[in-house]
Amino acid sequence: MFDLVLRDVRGTTTLGRLWFDQWILGFAYDGSRRVDYVSSIENIRVQPIPTEDAKKWRIGQHFHHNINASSSDPDPKVTAPQTMNRDELLGVWDTKPHWTLTYTSPDKGALFDRGNQQRVFSTVAMDMSASSPNSAPFTGGSNVYNSSVRYYYAGNIAGKHKGTVFTKARVELVMSQKDPAVNESALHIYDALNRPERTFPSWPGKSIPGSKEPLRRVVDPGSIEKNRKKSISECKKVWGDYAGSGLECDEYPFASTKEGSTKGDNRFSVRLIDGKDNRKGGERLNETYTLNRVLDGDPFYVKITN
Template identity: 80%
Template sequence: MNTGTALVRLARTTATAAALTLLTAATTTASHADPATHDPAPENTVFVDAASLSPDELRSFGQLIPYAEYARSHGSKSVAPRTAAGRAPGDEVDLREECAKQAARAKTATGWIKSRFESCQKRPFDLVLRDVKGTTTLGRLQFDQWVLGFAYDGSRRVDYVASIENIWVNPIPTEDAKKWRLGQHFRHSINASESDADPKVTAPQTEARDELLGAWDSRPQWTLTYTSPDKGALFKDGNQQRVSSTVAMDLSVSSPSAAPYTDGGSVYTSSVRYDYAGPVAGKHKGTVFTKARVELVMSEKDPAVNESALHIYDALNRPERTFPSWVGKSVPGAKEPLHRVVDEKTVDDNREKSISECKKVWGNYTGTGLECDEYPFASTKEGSTKGDNRFSVRLITGTDNRKGGERLNAMYTLNRVLNNDPFYVKITK
């Protein structure tokens, strides 16, 4: 992944020097205007979600037009060439295309989380400017908000490519949409209870951008990079330098005559973990989006692991066919997550108990080429020593059993699954 190179090439914009609250941003924005040129007085109007209006009220608007077209027809001598969103090379283009196909999930506050290393939000906004008493409508504004998130296997860093795109407007003749502003205001926090000692995150110099619609229309994208200080390899001393962090973004929308937009808080949120866990994680350090669903997927049609896959399928869907057998038995992994265990003694204890259970059922199988397959896996908190008997053992071909273990370890490594991290298991037929 060469996302860093692509990000450097993105247009950076002028923005406010520090993250602002929505109220501060809107108040500061209003102060830039000449009050003598605006009627009604400041804060007599407000932007509201178009969904809060009746269909009859919305029908009263004429057709919206692209902002650039509006600006040209209202006195702008020239409009800066637009930076075509999605033309950055590499991963950003691919992620945008996939994100657009996941519209329902992409428009939520957390967006569509493709994996532990890629996430995105494409959230459409449809707002109406009206007076505070709700009797007069002054204009309508539509736009798409995008946030592409990139975490890294190998670096204590996370990048966000944010943008405002596809801006359409329709103000009444006495309202000037060229004076409307949009703002994206990022902020971050640390969950100390889920972090190792002395957790820190270094924010980008600029976490907020609040500009006129014309600036967004000509330069839609900007980037933010968050990092966590790297103290070197301390994992041998038990310090994995885990930092649990949340990045959130507030949206501000304003005109010189409008009160602060009140529905823009936390329109985007992203949960990130930084670590330097060492070889247990594969690459010694990295970041992940912790809300991603991690799955081990195996197929019954795969000849290398078809016996392992069938065993897991039976345990999840037909537990009555598995040993130990008891009425009402259920086995976690499909709806209930499993959790990784890295402590070698716990893994060995799970494996020893499972082998003992196999011998109870099948006797001495030495020399048969068969091995005792266990599910949930010995490397999980839900293994056979947990004490609830919600596990299964079965004799399968040794090569199949070992290949299944390789697939599990590869999943751990590819997803930076650390101790106690949750994951699920999916068997395809």
């Protein structure tokens, strides 16, 4: 909620107080290089001095965007909505509190097999204004809202091949120790994050990322396979030959992360768990990648519940 004091142009006389709620919802999409924002001003209340007419007071929302060309793929472009500014009398906001803005990025077709995922990193921000015919300009409304967006066309590694994501949103893989389908996987990860002294390889002061430090996805099949081979080798060192037991070597951090077992810092854990449980845990991880459109190098976190 905003609580503003309007003053005259000299800044010496208070003209009144203005209260209102402002909210903005952003919508990213799986399958479309588009992002929508629904913005609103509502629950307006005023307390003007007797000589001031609050019906002439105004509130404005002013959107703007930029592109981070250095992080984007070649020729990054964003198409902004035709209307990016709305400056209205309070009564108009009361009558029509909501409005929608749509930003898109041109789709050049599938180029990901040539190494171009058409990633465009953009920031959408909004400044807020409040005024009356007798007031000094309100100066505290700069950049009261901003969101970071990535447009992409990356193929089947990320949902419906193309889309948008809010890059500041925290992506989490959540698993429960009470879920019978993945309870062994969940316990292994829980121990790795919270009781690393119970994990192998064992060394003093061991810590493993994923809870406070993010993991980062790897999509290169060769790197994933190297992580798996290293982890399986570690399992055999500890438990010997487990072929035919129905057990599989579970590894954390996952083989499909840059923090996997070949990183070289030994901040990983391996454990023999039920094979079906291990495979189901892998399915849950892939679902997280797909639903959240996690690309190569993107960060994510892991949360284990009891």
